[in-house]
Amino acid sequence: MSKEIVPLVICGGAGTRLWPSSREVRPKQFLPLFGERSTFQETLLRVSDPDLFGRAIIITNTAYRFMVLEQLAEIGIEADVLLEPERRDSGPAIVAGAAFAQTRDVGAIVLALAADHVVRDTEAFATACRQALAAAQGGAIVTFGVAPERPASEYGYIRPGDAVMGEVRSVVQFVEKPDAATAETYVRDGYFWNSGNFMFKSSVLLDEYRAVDPDSVQLVTDAVTQAGGDLGFVTLDPAAFGAAKPISIDYAVMEKTKRAAVVPVSCGWSDVGSWRAVWELSNKDEHGNAAQGMAVFEDSRNCNVATDGALVALEGVDDLVVVVTEDAVLVSRQNDANGLKRLVTKLKKVAPQVTEEHPKVHRPWGSYQSLDNGQRHQVKRIVVKAGGRLSLQKHHHRSEHWIVVRGTAQVTLDDMTKIVHENESIYIPIGAVHRLENPGKILLELIEVQTGSYLGEDDIIRIEDDYRRS
Numbered sequence: 482m483s484k485e486i487v488p489l490v491i492c493g494g495a496g497t498r499l500w501p502s503s504r505e506v507r508p509k510q511f512l513p514l515f516g517e518r519s520t521f522q523e524t525l526l527r528v529s530d531p532d533l534f535g536r537a538i539i540i541t542n543t544a545y546r547f548m549v550l551e552q553l554a555e556i557g558i559e560a561d562v563l564l565e566p567e568r569r570d571s572g573p574a575i576v577a578g579a580a581f582a583q584t585r586d587v588g589a590i591v592l593a594l595a596a597d598h599v600v601r602d603t604e605a606f607a608t609a610c611r612q613a614l615a616a617a618q619g620g621a622i623v624t625f626g627v628a629p630e631r632p633a634s635e636y637g638y639i640r641p642g643d644a645v646m647g648e649v650r651s652v653v654q655f656v657e658k659p660d661a662a663t664a665e666t667y668v669r670d671g672y673f674w675n676s677g678n679f680m681f682k683s684s685v686l687l688d689e690y691r692a693v694d695p696d697s698v699q700l701v702t703d704a705v706t707q708a709g710g711d712l713g714f715v716t717l718d719p720a721a722f723g724a725a726k727p728i729s730i731d732y733a734v735m736e737k738t739k740r741a742a743v744v745p746v747s748c749g750w751s752d753v754g755s756w757r758a759v760w761e762l763s764n765k766d767e768h769g770n771a772a773q774g775m776a777v778f779e780d781s782r783n784c785n786v787a788t789d790g791a792l793v794a795l796e797g798v799d800d801l802v803v804v805v806t807e808d809a810v811l812v813s814r815q816n817d818a819n820g821l822k823r824l825v826t827k828l829k830k831v832a833p834q835v836t837e838e839h840p841k842v843h844r845p846w847g848s849y850q851s852l853d854n855g856q857r858h859q860v861k862r863i864v865v866k867a868g869g870r871l872s873l874q875k876h877h878h879r880s881e882h883w884i885v886v887r888g889t890a891q892v893t894l895d896d897m898t899k900i901v902h903e904n905e906s907i908y909i910p911i912g913a914v915h916r917l918e919n920p921g922k923i924l925l926e927l928i929e930v931q932t933g934s935y936l937g938e939d940d941i942i943r944i945e946d947d948y949r950r951s
Contacts, residue, residue, distance in 0.1 A: 485535040486610060486680065487589050488528040489578035492521050492549065492596030493542040493565050497825045497836055498754055498818070501809035502787060505837040510597035511548050514759055514773075521549075521596040522556050527603050528592065529558060533610065538581055538591075540565060540574050546714055547845040547948075563708075566719035571677075572733040573725040576690055576701040577717060579683040584705070589683045590617050593730070598676070599762055601749025609648075609746035613680040616649040621742040622681040622689065623649060624735065626673025628747040632664035635754060635818070637675040637731075640667075645742050652741035655731065673743060676750055679730070689738045697725040712948065755818035756802040760785035770795075774805075783815060807840040807850075845948045846871055847924075859936045863917075865890075865925040870918035872946035879933030879940060881909040883917070888925035891918040914944060 495508045503509040510521045518526075528534045537560040541549050546564055553560060563577055575593050582589035592610065600606045613623040626639045637658055642651035655675060659667060691698045704722035708715050735741055751758050763771035763785070770778045774788035779796045786793045788805040795803065800815040813821055829836050841850045846869035853860040865871070865888075873893065883890065883906060890901040893916040894909065900920075901907050909915050911933065919925035943950055 485590070486528070486533060486592045486614060487535045487582050487586075488525070488537040489575065489582065489591050489593045490521070490524055490528075490537055490539045490560075490596050491571060491574050491578075491593065493540060493545065493568060493574065494597075495542070495568075496597075498821070499756060499759070500821065500825050500828075500836060501804055501806045501811055504835075504839045506544065507548070507839045507841075507843065508545075508597075509753065510595075511545070511552065514753065515599070515762060518556070519552060520599060520753065522552050523600075524594055524596050524598065525553070525558050525560070526556060527600060527606060528594070530607065533607065534592075536560060536585075538563065538578050540578050542568060543716075548843050550713075550845075551843070561715060562713070563705075563715045563717060564711075565722065566717060567723050569722065569725050569727040571730045572690070572728040573697060573701050573722065575679075575730050576687065576698055576725075577705055577722070579681075579686050580702045580705040581715070582683045583687075587684070590614060591681055591683050591686070593679045593681075595677055595752065597753060598678070599749070599751045599753055601762075602747070605746060605748040606750075609744050609748065610680065612648045613744040616646045616742055616744070617680045617682055617685075619646065620682065620685050620740060621645060621649065622679060622686060622735070622738060622740045623742045623744050624652070625676045625678045625680075625746050625750075626743040627676050627750045628745060629668045629672070629674050632661065632668045633674065634659055634661050634664045636752075638664075638667045638672040639675050639743050640670075640672050641743050641745075649742050649744045652743050655736050655741075673745060674750070675731075676746075677731070677752070679735070680744075685740065686734070689734050689740060693737055694726060694728075694733060697728075700725045756785055756787075756804065756813065756821070757815055757818060759787070760802070760815065776803075785815065809835050844871075845869075847919075849929075852928075854936075857932055857934065857936075859931040861929040861931070863927050863929050865917065865919040865927075867919055867922050867924065869925075870947065871916060872941075872943040872948075872950060873914060873916040874941050874943050875912055875914045876933070876940050876942070877912065878935035879931045880911045881915075882930040882932075883907050883909065884928045884930075886926050886928060888919060888923050889921045890925055890927060891920045892916070893918075 492510050495505045499509045511519050539560050540563040543564045638656045640654040642653040700721045704717040707718040765771045769783040772786040775792045776786040777794045781795045782799045784801045786803045802813040804811040847865040849861050849863045892899050
């Protein structure tokens, strides 16, 4: 019987509850909301003790694959990364993870975790994992029930029953998000918050899912057995995975199974589902104001500021959220998460680019950021990682001028290869075949000035590419 827990980290979702910082192309699980590391990285570090946890499995969207690798490398953790060809909600994602875990160990015990949650007490969390392990080995599907810190109406609840094994108890009922008065009743009656994290034997989870939706389990299992490989990723078969029914694991299994159990945990948990949640988890001054970035407060209380660079000054206001990115500013009431949801719905109609795109675009070789746009020109800051290189490419409608401001560039220009140092530049004419590489040990940073009749990203003809995009 397996004594090692296999972490399965679900990080393929895209949300805008923390707009404008969180966007479709860079959702909140990859953002450093509370320091230098993202919640995705903190989740992996939380399950990195080799005495308790095995090699992690990560399931993510194809669009995030290089972000996942970059953030794994930053914390020195290796994992198996499964790529969903399309989003099908948490049910099929967890089935895929369980089926893949069985290819490594038929008796695998899997811990399914959301990548965008915060746990402030990692020791308490590890203790709960040890308590859940024996019950999962015995055939229970164990959810982590968080001891409520307040009567929250933004979480689902679990009504616990009798003891099953040690601290683990049976589940009498899962209940949806309540109104404020009902939430107070639930807290008084000993209900737990439903954290949405689970531990189970992979075979048990698949059997319970198969009992309610055998076709989807077969399709997702086929997607795993027929998976391909690409640059070290496991690419789930698109036809099989895409045919599975999209549904959450709660609706598919947890609300139907007789094997549900709950382990109580008090670990400073939050799903960081709103800017208010970010404020609650942040350090504050004596007036309750929190800031990430440059902020000055005068006669203001219980405000939350997040800024990418611009100084934010607040005077004579209370209970506000102010978030500043390079292309958007949010000013919102601290207590109205539903108001932000309505606002983002409206933005998706009138300005969809600010909910989907991000000023800083990540690529497998590094990143670029637009600094200035005109009718016939664009200025970008390009950063290339040590050893990274862009595709061999050409453009039909634009020329480019590169000025190196940090590091050393190796430039291929038609039949010529040239080294360009700091404070040097090179011109790329329209139609020239070219490539940019970083042969050095530090980041390469350059300013790119584009001029031409069309400056869209689709004016890139890739001739050769390390990342198979040509």
